[in-house]
Each structure stands twice: as structure tokens, then as C-alpha cells.
Amino acid sequence: MVNIRSLDPSASPLDYYGAELRRLREEAGLNQQQLGDIVYCTASLIGQIETAKKVPTREFSERLDAALMTGGLFSRLVGLVLKSQLPTWFQQYAEMEARAAYISTYQAQLVYGLLQTEEYARAVLATGLPDDLEGLVAARMERQRILSREHPPMAWVILDEAALHRPIGGPGVMRNQLAYLLGFRANRWVRIQVLPFAAGEHASLIGAFNSLRFESDPDIVYTEDLIAGHMTANPETVREAALRYAHLQASALSVEDSAELITRVMEEHYGDHSGPDPRAVA
Structure with missing residues (x-):
């Protein structure tokens, strides 16, 4: 039986997306199976997205736009949907990150989120035992789009050597991740440095941090603890972060x-x- 759960389009971007998909599908005179055949997915997936039980991807949204001739509606909506899948405490930072002209980050344990492959991101995000892992992965991949836009931010990334050795996701995933990092050598907007073990004690033994610089707004420093993230534009903190980054x-x-x-x-x-x-286990 087709799930016809009613949605409140104002409840969330995901609910609005699902309601619009159902409305436009029905206007086109298509059932879920027929639309699924057109966009190369199952009727079940169409139903899950229409009832806000599944998060759509950007590729799926682009296929919908072509199939239903929406003028790019779903390609525009999916950005809001995916942003809403980020943890609530992280959403404001993601918005600021997307506006930044210059991003500098030191990462002590992991590859920086904007530079992660999908497989690496999935392995990292799975450690938090999320309810919707695929939604989080899709949101992280969407966040990376700022690096491929026409006017991307300058991103300067310092990775501790430990991030290269920790086999997140297994050897195959790590090899692809490191190869992906090497691919940024041709990108004039991304620069990657490694802080080697030989450096010994250094200016940020306390952990990772990000700094965002804007065209007109005050600089921001972002850090995370076990539970959430924290942003500050306090001038003394910003100055201290800049000094430590210069030493790194x-x-x-x-x-x-x-x-x-x-x-x-x-x-x-x-x-x-x-x-x-x-x-692996048997």
C-alpha cells in the first residue's frame, strides 16, 4: 500500500520538499512507480522522500527537475534540506563558513571536513551512531560545494601527520582519501600543509580549530568539544588563534x-x- 502520510510543509525543509514532490508528481499524472522508472529509482524511495522519511541527494533532485520540468526547483530546495540535516549547533557555523573569504584550519586527528571523500566521511560520521547516517553524509558532501563555486574561499589546511596514519574506514578508503588530498595540488584556492611528528610540541597541542575571515564582517574562531561547537569573534581570541596558526x-x-x-x-x-x-570479522 502506498504511504500517503500527510505532511506539514512548514514543519521543515525536508517536509516541504516531500510535499512539493508529491504535489508535482500528482499534477504530472504519475504514480510513484512511474516517476521512479523515469528517475532511475524505486517507487519505495519516492514514497520515503514524499513522506520525509528519506533525505534526497542533489543528483536525485536534478533528475527530478528534468523529469518534472520544474525549472530547477528541487535543485534549489535540496541545499536547504541538506543543510537542515546538519546538527543544530553546527548549522550556524556552516552558514558562516559558506560566506567566508578565507578559511584556515588546523586538524589534529582527522582530514578537514571540506576535503573528505564520501567514504571517509561516512566512516567518521558513523562513529557518532547517528539515526540517519546517509543524511549526514549527503549534508557533508553538500557543504563541500563551496570549494567548487565560481568564487570559492581561500582554504589553508594544516593536517597533523597523525591524520594521515589513522586508517579511517580501512586501507582502501584511506588510500583514496590521501589521493584525493593530492588532487588539490592543482587547485589554486586550496593549500595543504602537514605538521610532521618531528615537529614535536607545537602551538596547538590543545586541539583543532578553524578561523574564518570575511570581506567586511569580523573574523571568527571556531572550536569543538565533545558535545558541540563554539564560535567567537572576541578580538583577543581571534588574535591568539592567528598567532598560534602562524606558528603552526x-x-x-x-x-x-x-x-x-x-x-x-x-x-x-x-x-x-x-x-x-x-x-573485518567472520
């Missing part, structure tokens, strides 16, 4: 030497991943 840049390898280290770790630690994942 001075201690880190050059962009070129960092790429060489990433390549070496990729080949020596993840060069052959044809065998079984050592973490």
Missing part, C-alpha cells in the same frame, strides 16, 4: 614537501589494499 605554519612542512609526505604514507601504508580488511 612555520612548523609545518611546505606545501610541496607535504605532498611528498602524503604520497609516501599513501604508498607505504595503503599501497596494497587488495586483501581483506584486518578489522
Whole structure:
């Protein structure tokens, strides 16, 4: 039986998306199976999205726009839907990040979210045991779109060497992730440095942080604890973060030497991943 659960379109972006999908599908005289055949998915998926039980992807939205001739409606809506899937405490930061002209970040344990592959992001996000892992993954991939827009922010990323060695998702996922990082060498808007183990004690042993710089608004520093994230435009904090970042840049390898280290770790630690994942169980 087709699920015809009623939705309140004002309840959330996801509910609005589902209500609009049902309305336009019915106006086109299509049932869920017929639309699914057109956009290469199951009737069940159409039903789940129409009842706000499943988060749509950008690719799905683009196919809907073509099938229902909506003039790009769903491609516009999906950005709001995916942003709403981010943790509530993170949504304001994501909005500020998308507006920033310059992003600088030091990451002590993980590859920076804007530079993660989908498989790596899925493995990271799964550690939080979320109710909707795929929705979170889709939201993270959507967040990365700021790096491919016509006028992207300048992103300067310092990764602790530990982030290269921790096998998130297994050897295959890590090899693809490190190869993905190397692909940014041709991107003039992204610069990646590695803080090597040999640097010893450094200016941010306390942990990771991000700094955002804007065309006209005050700079912002962002940090996270176990539960949530915190933003501040306090001038003293911003100045302290800038000083620490300058020391981190001075201690880190050059962009070129960092790429060489990433390549070496990729080949020596993840060069052959044809065998079984050592973490797998029978």
C-alpha cells in the first residue's frame, strides 16, 4: 500500500520538499512507480522522500527537475534540506563558513571536513551512531560545494601527520582519501600543509580549530568539544588563534614537501589494499 502520510510543509525543509514532490508528481499524472522508472529509482524511495522519511541527494533532485520540468526547483530546495540535516549547533557555523573569504584550519586527528571523500566521511560520521547516517553524509558532501563555486574561499589546511596514519574506514578508503588530498595540488584556492611528528610540541597541542575571515564582517574562531561547537569573534581570541596558526605554519612542512609526505604514507601504508580488511570479522 502506498504511504500517503500527510505532511506539514512548514514543519521543515525536508517536509516541504516531500510535499512539493508529491504535489508535482500528482499534477504530472504519475504514480510513484512511474516517476521512479523515469528517475532511475524505486517507487519505495519516492514514497520515503514524499513522506520525509528519506533525505534526497542533489543528483536525485536534478533528475527530478528534468523529469518534472520544474525549472530547477528541487535543485534549489535540496541545499536547504541538506543543510537542515546538519546538527543544530553546527548549522550556524556552516552558514558562516559558506560566506567566508578565507578559511584556515588546523586538524589534529582527522582530514578537514571540506576535503573528505564520501567514504571517509561516512566512516567518521558513523562513529557518532547517528539515526540517519546517509543524511549526514549527503549534508557533508553538500557543504563541500563551496570549494567548487565560481568564487570559492581561500582554504589553508594544516593536517597533523597523525591524520594521515589513522586508517579511517580501512586501507582502501584511506588510500583514496590521501589521493584525493593530492588532487588539490592543482587547485589554486586550496593549500595543504602537514605538521610532521618531528615537529614535536607545537602551538596547538590543545586541539583543532578553524578561523574564518570575511570581506567586511569580523573574523571568527571556531572550536569543538565533545558535545558541540563554539564560535567567537572576541578580538583577543581571534588574535591568539592567528598567532598560534602562524606558528603552526612555520612548523609545518611546505606545501610541496607535504605532498611528498602524503604520497609516501599513501604508498607505504595503503599501497596494497587488495586483501581483506584486518578489522573485518567472520
